[in-house]
């Protein structure tokens with residue numbers, strides 16, 4: 001056993017050493033840096049670009065920082081080189097396609113390591129600078145990414161890796177990228193997200209002044225990791241951000257059609273036991289964040305219309321079960337019934353709108369559902385209020401009885417348009433006792449419907465009753481067929497609506 005083992009081991013060891021040498025030599029660089037680099041106003045970095053010398057072919061890999069005479073090794077680790085090689089080859093392909101050239105001025109946004117900056121310099125794009133919150137001179141300047149020290153239209157090429165989707169202020173970051181890019185300049189983004197049409201659309205919504213050149217999958221620098229490379233081009237004459245205006249949404253865009261094609265089907269037949277069928281249907285619901293990547297959004301917003309108590313839906317369902325892809329959602333609870341208001345004062349992170357979602361600003365009346373009160377065994381905390389009505393009749397004459405409450409209604413569609421934009425991810429739950437037949441048409445009429453990414457709608461109709469076989473609920477006039485038409489019209493318009501209960 002021993003005799004053949006020893007020479008074999010020695011041979012293997014030699015082979016290994018040879019392999020290491022063969023690997024290291026071609027990548028050995030001497031990087032000499034003179035001057036500390038520095039950034040004063042807009043003159044930031046191009047002036048000192050010649051102070052960085054990158055040369056290949058030496059016998060040892062080291063970096064000498066001559067400022068102050070202190071030599072220190074930098075960027076020589078295998079991982080560091082591998083990352084730079086990865087970006088070099090990516091940029092070479094981009095150069096071959098004409099997106100960058102040696103004459104380009106290039107910026108790498110959010111580049112803390114400087115891999116990308118060095119890679120661009122190595123392929124000959126000497127006018128390259130990186131900007132990051134943390135300083136890593138001289139390849140990268142430190143700076144506020146939301147207020148960058150560069151003049152308008154400074155760069156031909158801007159590169160960003162996994163940064164926009166993790167920024168707390170993606171819109172401000174993108175505004176800076178768009179501002180510092182020259183018209184017709186290119187933006188290249190590497191991201192682990194954006195593998196689906198919805199996510200790609202989110203990116204385009206963030207860059208209203210750019211057009212998509214292409215989006216394709218590439219192999220990442222870490223083995224087997226898949227990345228997406230997205231190239232955008234700034235449109236000439238698009239200095240003015242088109243802002244938050246609601247796009248025309250009468251034509252259902254492709255990314256929404258794809259989502260709807262994978263959504264759970266609507267229940268076509270009126271259920272004989274709706275209290276079972278509709279509850280069970282929740283298991284079939286395909287949540288939007290389980291189908292698409294929601295990374296490239298400005299804010300994440302959940303609006304519960306008819307929120308009732310905190311625990312009835314926000315706490316028990318949205319907080320616990322809705323898949324959020326690790327995003328923090330701003331929560332709005334819209335609830336007109338005073339009985340629930342006190343509880344919300346103590347809930348952090350929930351904005352209570354103590355009004356009724358309605359089609360215009362006006363005073364309304366609603367009934368308290370006493371039947372439900374009795375069932376719950378409580379005196380006044382009803383499970384919800386009845387359908388709201390404009391208060392033209394009785395209450396205007398001061399005839400608000402014990403069972404009728406006077407409340408403020410507000411124009412929900414207008415509020416929605418002034419509160420969120422298409423750059424935001426917006427989830428709405430609507431349980432408003434039949435008022436959906438007023439509110440949904442108003443959302444269409446105003447275009448506000450296009451701002452809702454996902455809608456959980458409880459449609460109220462004269463359902464079969466559990467208590468009394470063969471009897472329909474006298475509470476609502478609408479039929480299941482009308483509900484189904486409401487759901488279908490929403491889906492046909494591209495809204496991912498779910499039948500809620």
Ligand SMILES: *[C@@H]1O[C@H](CO)[C@@H](O)[C@H](O)[C@H]1NC(C)=O
Pocket residue numbers: 152179239
């Ligand atoms: C730079 O661009 C921003 C927005 O794109 C604009 O508001 C500003 O006026 C421009 N500044 C100059 C000096 O042109």
Ligand SMILES: *[C@@H]1O[C@H](CO)[C@@H](O)[C@H](O)[C@H]1NC(C)=O
Pocket residue numbers: 325326
């Ligand atoms: C959310 O964060 C956890 C822990 O940080 C991580 O394990 C998980 O993969 C993340 N999920 C998503 C969808 O990003």
Ligand SMILES: *[C@@H]1O[C@H](CO)[C@@H](O)[C@H](O)[C@H]1NC(C)=O
Pocket residue numbers: 361410411
């Ligand atoms: C409705 O009320 C809101 C909040 O008070 C207000 O901002 C908005 O301008 C009002 N809308 C109309 C049409 O009066």
